[in-house]
Amino acid sequence: MHCPFCRHPDSRVVDSRTSDDGLSIRRRRQCPQCGGRFSTIETASLNVIKRSGVIEPFSREKVMSGVRKACQGRPVTEGDLAMLAQSVEESIRQTGSSQIDTNDIGLAILGPLRHLDEVAYLRFASVYQAFDSLDDFDAAIAQLRADHAAAVATADAD
């Protein structure tokens, strides 16, 4: 890539470092012409198609702010939200697609959120899945109860 200082068309990589989450690589580069140093960050592209048709880069921050609303008053920390957003991103990247829609993100959030806090999960699911009656809540809660019962039965079997 072009040197940002002198526009020289080439640069040399002097150092590469993978980020802690393994999702990006930071490279230190040096321009062979002016000696200027700069950094680039390389990530696999991941774009989100919004309901309006607008395409924007995937953002963990947006996942966190969506989930944060559902977690108001619940014992969920910012660290929990960050972990959730990371696992959402990882699970989406594992599908190998470079373009997803907001629906896929909602789906990817439901699993880990349910694990984190069931009340927040119900709130989020009610918005995301557009619950429009108490029956929808009843069905979701019945499903949670059934899964709890199944988990207990599995534990008993061990």
Ligand SMILES: [Zn+2]
């Ligand atoms: Zn240069």
